[in-house]
Amino acid sequence: MCGTLLLAPEGINGTIAAHPAEMDKMIEFLDEKLGVRTAETACELKFSHATKQPFNRFKVRPKKELITLRKPEANPHERVGTYVEPKDWNDLINDPDVILVDTRNDYETKVGIFDGAIDPDMKIFTEFPEWVEKNLNPDKDKKVAMFCTGGIRCEKASSYMLAHGFENVYHLKGGILQYLEEIPQEESKWKGDCFVFDQRVGVGHGLKEGDWSVCHACREPLSPEDRQHEDFEDGISCHHCKSGLTAEREKALRDRQRFYKGKYSSR
Template sequence: MAALHNRVSQKELKERLYQETDPRTTISFYRYFPIADPRLFRDELYSALAALKVFGRIYVAREGINAQISVPQPNFEPLRVLLEGIAGLERLRLNIAVDDDGKSFWVLKIKVRDKIVADGIEDAGFDMNRKGKYVDAVEFNRLTDDPNTVVVDMRNHYEYEVGHFDGAIEVPSDTFRDQLPMSAEMLGAEKDKTIIMYCTGGIRCEKASAYLLHRGFSNVFHLEGGIIHYANSVREQGLENKFRGKNFVFDNRMGERISEEVIAQCHQCGAPADTHTNCRNEGCHLLFIQCAACAEKYEGCCSVACQEAIHLPEEEQRMRRKGVAKGVHAFNKARSRTRKKAPGR
């Protein structure tokens, strides 16, 4: 039986990726559907995808599947046939990356989770089968021309900062579980209006639409396939593009350009910029926006202190890293939480 986990070093895997001759396509997909035995489902899926040389990150739970992957182009159709042959994944929509270099992933990881999107919902009466209506790109553009339509961004601040739809409301939180109740409170006075929720690929806004219906809202929609599907539809159908800037993605690319506008600023000098990077200091890894000039000036670091740290002896760097939390650490100047000083200051 094939191994069900990767046993090769990250360095070697990256080298193998760049030695490949077949170009890769980056894909995302999800589906809310019941999985009776997530562990068995995970193991069988791992074997099948590994045989097709699929890389990426996939979460499996009793409520469904959430995947961001890349596949060699010759294996794209076999992959589609494989996925649609799985009970519950019939007619699965595959979101093809908009701005893709094929280097998004270099290893396959499939993890079993309690939920495919951590939502904090504990109400037994919540039902994902009762969700908002889909809107495609054409309908989205038509509805958003109406002043009685409210557009809600269900992504994190650092995603919203580099790109969003015209007039979209930001729900100012860094976790989806906090955004759900917050969105219901923020929209309390808008219950009679048309509400359209959106996210990167559709998985968060689909659940958010079900949550608002659960909270008593009635006219709720969510953007089919999220920003990725919208951008592809706009390009293919020659529609007006109402998305401004860049779409943040959770892979090695960290973003795909949807429009030529740069709506964000470098967190160090304030110049127009929308390139996310992780601080080069292994003891920090802050996610922040950095322009090319500051990347050179600070050597890929978020601050002078971190820049000094990367030049310390490796042993001293390791000692400093002991006990440092490894969770998501993102710069968010829109929030009043206590954080480290603004990068570069």
Template sequence: MALYNRVNGRVLKEKMRAETQKRVTISFYKYHHITDPAVFRDQLYLGLEAMEVLGRIYVATEGINAQISVPEEKTETFRAYLYSISFLNNIRLNIAVQDDGKSFFKLKILVRKKIVADGLDDSTFDASKTGVHVNAKEFNALAEDPNTIIVDMRNHYESEVGHFKNAILPDVDTFREELQLVEDLMREQKDKNLLMYCTGGIRCEKASAWMKHQGFKNIFQLNGGIIEYARQVKQEGIENKFIGKNFVFDERLGERITDDIIALCHQCGQPCDDHVNCKNDGCHLLFIQCKACAEKYNQCCSEECQHILTLPEEAQKEIRKGVNKGRQVFKKGRSENILHKPE
């Protein structure tokens, strides 16, 4: 039995967009030693496929990291199944803040070396020895403390559209870059409180443990990340210190937390915080584009890509043959096609 979905991605996306059943977008993670990730992966695939779960899951010897979409009518069945796995029993499930049910179009479970690429190579490092987990109310109190340094543990294109007030927003492409930056930042400020946050908590889980491993003492992390924070401030009616949109790694590319639009369209410079991928299959650059520019450039990042889309499919394939697109994320100064870059 094939444990992969081999159907063409475009076909699956059209099926997802036409689907009428309600879905719930859920994310969760757990650092736990998995003896045989490949065997666990196959068992998990069979269990989730039977419930029509879609999404992207990474499995490694260090644990599991999942972002999925579950049919609403099967959420309790899914929860029971997940909790039947001993190390996932009663695990916190982060429910999407703004959800149209169109977050994923297929189920993909990959075995990786790590569930979060960190570039670390230290056998004495224990990712389970984390900093202090804080809820939304505790986060706000720490944020008001002048002895606190707030650091956004996400990449530049995530914080560009939304972040906590007064947070340090590192201009980095990867988590491994961020770890070194934060370590350097805190070296001369060891008496300060380091308060970290990310999307759902998984990066801070490892980052806080790493900082403790490096000898830092006052380490705090937002439990459940921005997703859980947004839920708590709404439910408890407390002050929301996050502004803008929360970038997410699925088809939605973002969920709105506040009405503030703090970013600009990368093509015309007008206020906009909608991330898109260039429509040209040979590019797929991730960038911010307003509706007017999407119409003007046919959902492309440049006139060059727009022109390529007018060519026959075979000609387009020939142009992109042998080209390694790599991680096509927007970076200040990386793409000459981007005219308006954040300061």
């Protein structure tokens, strides 16, 4: 079993990978301890498949916030936007009066995004309040719809916006992953794959693994075309970071690459 679980006063979030029997035992344990399947405290459990182990280890991390925003008024337990089921999402975002906002980070949006969505180009989620202040107006922007990977960030974003005067705020229930799982590709408004925080890197419709990797130097997602670029060297650099790679950093990366090649080739 491998993966990450985040525990905070506001709830639990994470991704676990295991064989089916082990997964059943873990869910039973989490339900017993945290009520992940109990009606009053149930979590949205999503299942998908990986062709290889997507994490290197298993870890549990206690946090003050599941998704760091540092805005106490953003409390989904007190206020939250309108949840929109995946089957109703297309109708909502087809409304010309709806402003569609991606609440994910910039490296995630490079892998895929909803057609017509605004990309705030954020490095981290804590930049969201400033972006809202500069780009949206509750008196003019009457309807705002938001989405994220699994539904937690946009849930928190909706709470923040309601606290700051926005009235008609919507977010995709279950996030992009739920949408890709439920909506047939021929009906989909999604373009590309969805970035995920494990070694699969990206998944597409039906939650099928895409053909993405991550640069070990700068952690940017790389498409097959990116890996053909002259600046790409596996484990060392890509076209995003090659120009800024110092000699010291390159040496450290090459040492690490030799270590891992030796470690796994000896198995």
